[in-house]
Amino acid sequence: MLALARGEVDANGLLPIFAARSPEVAEKCNIMADVQDLFKKIIAHSKEYGFVYPSSEIYEGLGGVYDYGPLGVELKNNIKTYWWKAMVQLHENIVGIDAAIFMHPTTWKASGHVDAFNDPLIDNKTSKKRYRADVLIEDYIKKLEEKIEKQVKKGRKRFGEAFDEEKFRATDGRAVQYAEKIADIEGRLHTAMRDNDLVALRDLIVELEIADPVSGSRDWTEVRQFNLMFSTQLGNIAGEAGKLYLRPETAQGIFVNFLNVLNTTRQRLPFGIAQIGKAFRNEIIARQFIFRMREFEQMEMQFFVKPGTEMEWYNAWKEKRMQWHRALGVPAEKLRFKDHEALAHYANAAVDIEFEFPFGFKELEGIHSRTDYDLRRHEEYSGKKLRYFDPETREHFVPYIIETSIGADRMFLALLSAAYREEEVPDAKGGTATRVVLKLPPALAPVKCAVLPLLKNKPELVDRAKEVFETLKYEFACQYDEKDAIGRRYRRQDAIGTPFCVTIDFVSLEDDTVTIRDRDSLEQVRVKTADVAAFIREKVDWAPLLRAVGASPL
Secondary structure, X not given: OHHHHOOXXXXXXXXXXXXXXXXXXXXXXXXXXXXXXXXXXXXXXXXXXXXXEEOOHHHOXXXXXXXXXXXXXXXXXHHHHHHXXXXXXXXXXXXXXOOOXXXXXXXXXXXXXXXXOEXXXXXXXXXXXXXXXXXXXXXXXXXXXXXXXXXXXXXHHHHHHHOOHHHHHHHOHHHHHHHHHXXXXXXXXHHHHHOOOHHHHHHHHHHOOOXXXXXXXXXXXXXXXXXXXXXXXXXXXXXXXXXXXXXOOOHHHHHOOHHHHHHHHOOOOOEEEEEEEEEEOOOOXXXXXXXXXXXXXXXXXXXXXXXXXXXHHHHHHHHHHHHHHHOOOOOHHHEEEEEOOOOOOOOOEEEEEXXXXXXXXXXXXXXXXXXXXXXXXXXXXXXOOOOEEEOOXXXXXXXXXXXXXXXXXXXXXXXXHHHEXXXXXXXXXXXXXXXXXXXXXXXXXXXXXXXXXXXXXXXXXXXXXXXXXXXXXXXXXEEEOOOOOHHHHHHHHHXXXXXEEEEEOHHHHHHXXXXXXXXXXXXXXXXXXHHHXXXXXXXXXXXXXXXXXXXXXX
């Protein structure tokens, strides 16, 4: 029944039967079904309207790899532009680079990726499915956290306005029991991962009676390590001498260029180096659409600071990055900080900004205090001094680093998830109709405006509409559409997130005005043709969005 409640087993149509026997299970089943249905709708919508396609689809596709379609590439480019403007354009002490994907192989030895960039892999003998052992345990922990939230919900309902959540979590028997179990599991997981104890990982999976989500079987193989880097060869040189790697992250390209940037830009601490670029990881199991892929794009900034000041900057960048997300209008309850329970060997502090995707809260962006680990390792392996000279104190030292790292693809999915709506709106006959709309921030929308003649069989309307389109296309990403009834064309533009539709009707021929329809409010206003560009420009301009982010605290 638990598997049914999670919405994982319904092959024989049993879900409604079990749900009907328990109101509690029924509620959970309905919630899970709604969540799964929403995610499926977003995936289908992405393909139908040209946002994201399965890669090599005519050859049955390639797991964990996707292509961005005509609208998807525009939206993704706008996301990257927003990040770049907020990170580089707004800060005089942050500059950008574009490092090569191929790097000297010693780079990855120094960074630790050759020896330690592994995931613990485990197979289920019954289903033949492959999983990350640590993720199976983390998913188990999430279920315990859900049980705590369920207890909290009951307490809130029971005590009403007098409810003290903090006190309840500390005193409720079941909540405390679950919390203690979580702490124990997390501690053992951290120890096993730190010590590379694969036997302990499997023992924990067996002890917790974790079942395969597909088959329900607990027939597990041993855990073994799986290196995530893709390797290739340099030219026609075979063997280890010519071995190269597709970079698994973009950060190392910044670290090895630290001296180059410092010398050519004459920056003084603190300063940052930003980069947007592709990275590649041979994920054990790619899942959840574009959330976890084998080829993806990162937007990273490494901020170099004086040792001893790193926690001040770490906290500042935490708030700064959350402000960047909230400026987009994402509801506050869909974003949260989650501190890392177990720190990476190079870090002394780390936190994730999590977003509530249709499949739950997941990491969207990471902020890490990396200490001086990276520069020191590259000093050791390269024999070059990667130091900063402080002209005031007259001392040389290796800077500490604060990292902000966000996946462009995950941000793309987060925006789609937050923007997707199904709404009841008035129809032409005085009733209501359902429309699918993407309420994307106007500055990020792939198409800023659509120009529509009221009727396509009236040459005078078509000619005037094309004149307007030819004028606007030099300033904005526009579409011209004359096919189908005007209502259907509005719906198409709603579905791709176009914030404004400019309609040319018969009144336009008389007084040289057009109707501008707002995607979100559905309000229509008449504007002089000569003023259309200014009207749209004000609404889709980057400046208001960037002002909401601001340049502080730097």
